[in-house]
Amino acid sequence: MSDAKYLIVGNSVAAIAAVDGIREVDADGSLTLIAREPHHTYSRPLITYLLGGRVDEEQMLYRPRDWYEKAKVNALLGTEVTAVHPDDHLVETADGRTIGYGRLLIAVGGTPIVPRDVEGTDAEGVFTFTTWDDARAIADYIEERGVRSAVIVGGGLIGLKSVEALIELGIETTVVELADRMLSATFDRTASELAQRRLADAGVGVLCDTTTTEILAQDGRVVAVRLTGGETLPCDLVIFAIGVLPSTSLVAGTDIRLDRGILVDDHMRTSAEDVYAAGDVAQATELIGGEKRCIAIFPNAYRQGAIAGRNMAGAERTWDGGLVMNSVTVVDRPTISVGVTEASGDGHEELIDLDEAAYRYRKIVLHGDRIVGAVFVGDIERAGIITGLIRERLDVSAIRDLLLTDEFGLISLPADYRSHVISGTGASR
Secondary structure, rough: OOEEEEEOOOOOHHHHHHHHHHHHOOOOOEEEEOOOOOOOOOOHHHHHHHOOOOOOOOOHHHHOOOOHHHOOEEEEEOOOOOEHHHHOOEEEEOOOOOOOEEEEEEOOOOOOOOOOEEEEEOEOOHHHHOOOHHHHHHHHHHHHOOOOEEEOOOOOOHHHHHHHHHHOOOEEEEEOOOOOOOOOOOOHHHHHHHHHHHHHHHEEEEEEEOEEEEEEEEEEEEEEEEOOOOOOEEEEEEEOOEEEEEEEEHHHHOOOEEEOOOOOOOOOOOOOOEEEEEEEHHHEEOOOOOOOOOOOOHHHHHHHHHHHHHHHHOOOOOOOEEEEEEEEOOOOOEEEEEEOOOOOOEEEEEEEEEEEHHHHEEEEEEEEEEEEEEEOOOOOOOOHHHHHHHHHOOOOOHHHHOOOOOOHHHHHOOHHHHHHHOOOOOOOO
């Protein structure tokens, strides 16, 4: 049995940020990282760009080739952890190894959802799209089978990024969405309608209020999907893009407390001694409402990983709350949504700037004198400033009338806050 002072399970953004956090405090403590995927750490948001040809494999890398060596990380890539034993401070791997730890971080991310009640999902040509291997498999299938048409099941962020890649490849694409509009969990209705119009103008079909009930195959390969109304939609390729679930199976049956994800406190500690969790698998405090939520986005994963790493090494850093924030391009139109995107209840107010012809939309949601959310479509120039105001809970009553004007910018903010932003003192506590 080999032991490590620090053991990390995972190799994506939360895991890498944790290594950074540990090394800021402890430069030499033994550190082992175990990951099921065999690849060097890579940026998952880029996989659709890889499929679409916008980036190459070298550009996928999240850190340089020699990063593990320079960070003094014993990287066991292509190795699956099959069991965690918190009472014994050890993990087991699929190849029969047992590895002990002083402190453990679980950063295994999420698992894509494939509905169990859909028949035919085992047909050739049916994919999920969350990993580098998924991108390679889809690319190979498109080339080998001469794919001309595709159906994407799910009109959320993964679905939209999949559309972007398939448009680049010239593949006729239809999105099938169970909700009454696309991006319903991310946008308000106006932004969703603008996105759907933009897709339609680019030749992408969008079918809402329906979903796939069966994958139809011929000679083992997908040839169509059947929808809830009974109609069939011919296609050569199907991508399920209806979301991910936190990958909690690794700790199921242990004393580590679970809800939707692995429950953590504001130091990223789980209910088990010396066990931490971060990233898409972690259920941590949300900034605006204060409840525990899994927020599966890149910035939160990095911040959680960095805080977990520092705490594992004894630095005592605190999580100040996650913020729901999403960014996706809709046929070359950038979009960002953050926090509360639709006003509800007393005390909420919306400020709106809309130009439908230009696909330009900006909305700010206020609760009292503070911004709690925003939506930007087409013009995202000041989204970063607004996001900072949400995170810092700044009273904006004095600048409320400037927020959606061309005159609004950093110079509009109080001098002490401008200094705070420029110095970067609000990054993590």
